[in-house]
Amino acid sequence: MSLPLIELRDIRKVYGGVDAPEVEVLRGVSLSIHPGEFVAIVGSSGSGKSTLMNVLGCLDRPTSGSYRFAGKDVAELNVDELAWLRREAFGFVFQGYHLIPSGSAQENVEMPAIYAGLAADARHARAAALLERLGLASRTGNRPHQLSGGQQQRVSIARALMNGGHIILADEPTGALDSHSGAQVMALLDELASQGHVIVLITHDREVAARAQRIIEVRDGQMVSDSGRVPAMPGETPAARAQGVVEVRDGQVVGVSGRKPAAPGEPPAATEHLQADDLRQRLDRGATQRGAWKGELLESLRAAWRVMWINRFRTALTLLGIVIGVASVVVMLAIGEGSKRQVMAQMAAFGSNILYLNGKHATLREAAGIVTLDDVEAIGQLPQVQRVMPVIGGELDVRHGNNNQRFYVGGNNTQFPQILNWPVVQGAFFSEADERAGAAVAVIGQKVRDKLLPPASDPIGQYLLLGNVPFQVVGILAGKGASSGDQDSDERIVVPYSAAAIRLFAKPDPEYVIIAAADSARVADSESAIDHLLRQRHQGKRDYELTNNAALIQAEARTQNSLSLMLGAIAAISLLVGGIGVMNIMLMTVRERTREIGIRMATGARQRDILRQFLSEAVMLSMVGGLSGIALALLIGAGLVLADVAVAFALSAILGAFACAVVTGVVFGFMPARQAARLDPVKALNSD
Incomplete structure (x- = not known):
């Protein structure tokens, strides 16, 4: 025996x-x-x-x-x-057939072989041969509801024979x-x-x-x-x-x-x-x-896509939260980045490599230090310095005809257009010869022209009274706007330093000095070199002050970054809501498909196979939602560009939002998937 x-x-x-x-x-x-x-x-x-x-x-x-x-x-x-x-x-044949409704006859028969790790080609061939042997060769692509009771039972018998x-x-x-x-x-x-x-x-x-x-x-x-x-x-x-x-x-x-x-x-x-x-x-x-986890994973993804497509209306509603969340994050970060770049560009127009030098009190008992033209010349010889420009100026009454306005008048050398990145758009800037001769010539800002001169007149060659001294207009500066809330840079008149020192303000030494560092990435090194030079020239006294314009720009960049992160965090809340929607729909899916889980377990699925199946569906939902959200964000961005709103899409932000969507699917899909994997096979099979 x-x-x-x-x-x-x-x-x-x-x-x-x-x-x-x-x-x-x-x-x-x-x-x-x-x-x-x-x-x-x-x-x-x-x-x-x-x-x-x-x-x-x-x-x-x-x-x-x-x-x-x-x-x-x-x-x-x-x-x-x-x-x-x-x-x-074992091979199970049930009274109620227990076929998976979303799968075809062939897919139902192949299921045990998927979990056994049989190669796809061999699996397809064996399932087709079994169905043909049972008289269902023409019904391989039919779903259970398209088959009679006897045909469904024969499909379940073929499934029972799939692995032997x-x-x-x-x-x-x-x-x-x-x-x-x-x-x-x-x-x-x-x-x-x-x-x-x-x-x-x-x-x-x-x-x-x-x-x-x-x-x-x-x-x-x-x-x-x-x-x-x-x-x-x-x-x-x-x-x-x-x-x-x-x-x-x-x-x-x-x-x-x-x-x-x-x-x-x-x-x-x-x-x-x-x-x-x-x-x-x-x-x-x-x-x-x-x-064969690769084959099982591929089949899990295919099954997930099939379930999503069959329940596409419900899937679309579930995806809506993910789509809105991803689109919101991407668009908000793009708006924040665009605003940041716009502000930075405006500030950079005033010089991101600029340092300012002026005299100050070394102590409360001492007079303010003086930065002389000799100091300016010595600073200009440093290798860390690209350009240097003394500035003397103040507000003066300016007249043209019967029109009298008050503007800032500054004496500068010919380095002005380069050091401040401020070109002339009409006429020309004064020359070195004008500087040496102290010529009474002026370059005016856009708003000076608009407020003093008739709209239709040619400003070049016109004379303005600066104080009581006539200066001829030789150029118009490009519009630059305001660098701060209390001063508009376009309400400015530029004259040769020598003319301002002699004709207008009657003092030789500059009020302050503008210095352009040779390397904008090494402004601190330039500042150290200038400080060392002035210490030597001022007998060790720090009766001067150096300020760094780049620090202001960096502070503004940090502020803009904080605003962008805040916008992204607010938008991420909708992504979190979308993740909760994914968990909700997955819990509902597990409950609706409890019998299917029992069928899969009866045909040999392990707990990790069930976990992978439902986790794949959650991740698939999130991936589709993430890609749809990115597409929506790009469409919204195109509309904002047409509306002249500053936006700047960053690849890192797009990939980050997509990764967050996928992580959301994993995190919020794991609990329902684990719940499905831990179901009792008998209770699952007998569920309604």
Whole structure:
């Protein structure tokens, strides 16, 4: 006698307890099933036969007792090893078919092979061959609702055979079928039995049970009768036994009928390859094998996309939160960056490498220090200095005809356009010769022209009275705007330094000096060099002050960065709301698809396979939402550009927003996915 494939000893199953009353469904069931047997378990509704099938198929664990599969104690197997058994040894055929509604017939049949890591080409070919063998070659692309009950049941049988189906557990396979379809299904089970598959048939119909070699009756959770396993004939080998049906009468073997030979191209009988010792070795190996995670991940993504497409209206509503969140983050950061660049450009127009030098009191008791023209000349010789310009000036009454206005008049040298990045747009700037001669010439700002001169007149060549001294206009400065709230730079008149010192203000030394550093990235080095030089020239006294214009620009940049981050943080709230929406829809999806989860577990899915499946759907939702949000943000940005709003899209901001969307999917999708992975297979299968 060969080692039993299945051996139960005093199996008991109790439900309830703690807050619910205990109900003992199985009460001390003991039985053995050997290779090649066709067993029918008969009992009325509520007798415990379905619970017994769940225990046999490793969908449920007994409360007590011993269950040995191929000689190995099932109680010692972990969840992955139990999933391996369901995937490799068992094939389930349910009364309610239990097909995944969103998958085609072919996809439903292929499911066990996906979790077994079978290559896609081999998987497709085997599923197609099984469906063709069961008369469904023209229905491979149909979904379950497009198939009749008999066709759906044949699909479930093909699924049970996908990984070999060495042990077929059929729970009321004809219960939901008409008589014709039921007869077809039973004929298929007879054929599978004749080919060596172990068949365990759960039924309440004794006529159906009569098709089996062995009938076990269950009543109130106990075995009340067992027709018994057919004893081996003298000299009969296990392989020969698997090829024949032995008839027993009055406890004696009265005949052996030959089994149906294998169809052309069909593998040899299952029992020739599935003896208990062999299966135990395969179980030990299978427990340590790693699945083909790349193929499983690809299938998870395909299934996720299919579910999203089938429920596209609900998916669109869920995506809306992610889309708005990503678009808001990208647009807000773009507006913040655009504003920052605009402000920085305006400030840079006044010179980002500029330093200002002026005299100050070394102590409260001493007079303010004086920066002389000799100091200016010495500073101009430093290698860290590109240009230097003394400035003398003040506000004067300026007249043209009967029009009298008050403007700032500054004496500068010819370095003015370069050092302040302030070109002349009409006429020309005064020359070195004008500077040496102290010529009474002036270059005026845009608003000086607008306020003093007639609109249609040519300003070049006109004379203005600065104080009481006539100066001829030789050029118009480009518009520059205000660098601060209290002064408009375009209300300015520039004259040669020598003319201002002699003709207007009557003092030789500058009020302050503007210095352009040779390298805008090393303004601090230039400042140190100037400070060292002046210390030597002023006998060690710090009776002067150096200020750095670049520091002001950097401070403004930091302020703008803070504003941008604040805008992005506000926009990120909508992304958080979108993530909560993803979690909500995933929790609803898990609840709606609880039976599908049970089906996947029954066909061999491990907990991590279920986790990957639902986490893939959450990430897929977030990725699609993220890409849609980026597209929406770019469209909004184009509209803002047309409306002359400063925007600047940064690749880092776009990638960051997309990454946040994906992370949101992972974070908010993990809890529902973990909840799905931890479902009890039996409860999931029996859910509404």
